[in-house]
């Protein structure tokens with residue numbers, strides 16, 4: 177009997193067209209190796225949620241997201257409750273999810289890793305009504321995510337294979353306009369107040385924004401959510417601190433508070449831009465709850 181097919185959900189526009197290139201390269205590999213597969217290609221934003229659901233209905237052995245973190249986010253929201261494993265072939269600008277899982281960037285190497293079919297459990301996080309697989313953030317980082325997603329420079333940088341730099345450009349672009357604000361956090365029932373807060377990052381895995389190691393100690397299977405609050409400094413010190421985030425060295429600074437918990441509630445004084453796996457959204461209250469080992473990943 178022929179084995180169950182692999183299911184691929186492809187965002188052709190991820191990484192400004194890299195999604196399609198990666199898929200074409202992979203498809204040749206699959207055909208040559210006689211690997212059974214089915215493919216669903218997105219035609220609009222948000223569609224990967226439905227296509228992932230459809231793939232599971234068709235009985236695939238795993239759903240592989242071909243795209244960036246936004247595609248992974250949508251695919252997971254479509255299939256996390258089904259018990260079918262998730263795979264990912266990186267083709268986006270940031271690719272922070274695969275960075276944390278140490279999946280190689282090169283499609284052939286990534287496929288060779290996925291096709292070994294070793295699965296491990298990963299925690300997920302419910303943030304308001306959505307499922308987050310990598311990280312969410314509110315404040316400056318949400319505003320940056322929104323600016324980058326709308327920008328032209330993201331496309332240019334992607335074309336030059338410098339997609340990761342888009343978030344750095346985005347930060348410089350947004351910093352001058354962003355007003356820090358008071359934030360109230362409740363971490364497993366413990367109430368904390370932070371004046372003059374730039375951002376609150378909620379991390380299941382350590383990286384976001386194209387390689388920023390914002391919560392270096394986050395582990396995706398520890399049943400806990402790592403939180404990084406940046407507060408109490410001016411824009412100059414924030415800029416000086418920024419280069420250190422790529423190596424996770426920002427955590428030594430007094431402006432950084434690291435917290436950890438299973439249930440986190442954030443209230444802010446005005447509705448604020450935030451992001452969930454790099455896709456932006458607006459809210460004044462954020463409820464985050466860890467769903468321990470809710471997803472199997474390849």
Ligand SMILES: Nc1ncnc2c1ncn2[C@@H]1O[C@H](COP(=O)(O)OP(=O)(O)OP(=O)(O)O)[C@@H](O)[C@H]1O
Pocket residue numbers: 187188189190191192218219220221222223243244245246247248250267268269270271272453454455
């Ligand atoms: N066919 C499509 N046309 C337009 N937008 C799409 C289409 N398919 C998916 N999208 C949207 O593209 C957005 C970006 O996708 P994705 O995050 O995978 O790539 P990226 O932004 O290049 O990578 P990263 O998030 O890793 O920086 C998502 O918001 C998704 O909803």
